[in-house]
Amino acid sequence: MSATILNGKAFAGRLLERVTEHVAVLKTEGIVPGLAVVLVGEDPPSQIYVRNKGIATKEAGMNSYEFRMPADTPEADLLAKVKELNADPAVNGILVQLPLPGHIDDKKVINTIAPEKDVDGFHILNVGRLATGQRAMVSCTPLGCLLLLRDHLGDLSGKDAVVIGRSNIVGKPMAQLLLGESCTVTIAHSRTKDLAEVVRRADIVVAAVGRPQMVPGDWIKPGATVIDVGINRVPAPEKGEGKTRVVGDVDYDSAVEVAGAITPVPGGVGPLTIACLLANTVTACCRANDLPEPEGLSV
Numbered sequence: 001m002s003a004t005i006l007n008g009k010a011f012a013g014r015l016l017e018r019v020t021e022h023v024a025v026l027k028t029e030g031i032v033p034g035l036a037v038v039l040v041g042e043d044p045p046s047q048i049y050v051r052n053k054g055i056a057t058k059e060a061g062m063n064s065y066e067f068r069m070p071a072d073t074p075e076a077d078l079l080a081k082v083k084e085l086n087a088d089p090a091v092n093g094i095l096v097q098l099p100l101p102g103h104i105d106d107k108k109v110i111n112t113i114a115p116e117k118d119v120d121g122f123h124i125l126n127v128g129r130l131a132t133g134q135r136a137m138v139s140c141t142p143l144g145c146l147l148l149l150r151d152h153l154g155d156l157s158g159k160d161a162v163v164i165g166r167s168n169i170v171g172k173p174m175a176q177l178l179l180g181e182s183c184t185v186t187i188a189h190s191r192t193k194d195l196a197e198v199v200r201r202a203d204i205v206v207a208a209v210g211r212p213q214m215v216p217g218d219w220i221k222p223g224a225t226v227i228d229v230g231i232n233r234v235p236a237p238e239k240g241e242g243k244t245r246v247v248g249d250v251d252y253d254s255a256v257e258v259a260g261a262i263t264p265v266p267g268g269v270g271p272l273t274i275a276c277l278l279a280n281t282v283t284a285c286c287r288a289n290d291l292p293e294p295e296g297l298s299v
């Protein structure tokens with residue numbers, strides 16, 4: 001039997017609708033949430049991400065502030081810009097696009113962002129708050145995965161979950177979120193012994209390792225829910241010489257035959273990240289103004 005396809009694009013669309021509705025409610029109180037995005041240097045993919053974030057922010061009715069700084073910007077100047085944004089009441093969310101040029105200490109920059117404006121959820125205080133079950137700003141991709149899992153499965157309590165990958169941006173916060181839902185969580189990584197056996201036990205598999213199609217269908221427990229965070233570009237000679245296509249960390253064609261539900265790549269988790277960034281910005285704005293937060297858009 002073939003799995004239910006978890007349409008992340010459609011789900012992200014529903015999240016964005018809720019964000020947009022809440023922005024409209026805030027406007028009746030004279031409040032417009034603002035998201036500031038800082039890009040240092042000219043990295044082409046980062047320029048595309050930043051442009052897309054700006055477009056989505058404005059489409060949701062929020063103010064978008066974009067700051068582009070040259071690649072040789074001294075660290076002190078970037079820190080000064082972050083502090084200026086921390087002090088600006090029109091700015092509810094601050095995102096410094098990563099990666100930063102090599103001469104800048106990214107941890108120092110991230111930890112200079114006011115934690116309540118850290119819509120990426122990367123500040124050490126937000127990481128600690130999430131780990132200790134306190135109200136936090138949560139990293140956007142894992143937040144999107146959790147909202148999608150809740151939407152599909154409802155109560156996650158008691159489920160066996162495996163997160164493959166231990167990055168600070170996805171793997172670790174994803175594991176914390178699942179633990180917060182009372183799942184039994186295993187974090188697997190490149191040194192895990194017998195990964196196949198570990199994955200076979202799981203009711204929920206979140207793959208976030210960045211290795212194309214490394215999880216085959218015969219590792220998946222029948223009926224499991226599979227969330228594929230991987231976005232890997234691989235050669236696609238069938239499309240012509242030099243052509244590529246995007247695949248996930250899971251071998252979709254074999255996994256779709258076994259799983260109960262699975263996210264496709266592309267069109268699965270990818271669209272959730274921007275939706276959750278905007279959700280975090282609205283949440284930050286509500287918290288800053290002591291107003292009720294939109295329901296179901298945060299943890």
Ligand code: GUN
Binds near residue numbers: 096
């Ligand atoms: N670069 C790639 N993804 C991200 C992200 O989610 N946040 C930031 N700040 N930079 C990124």
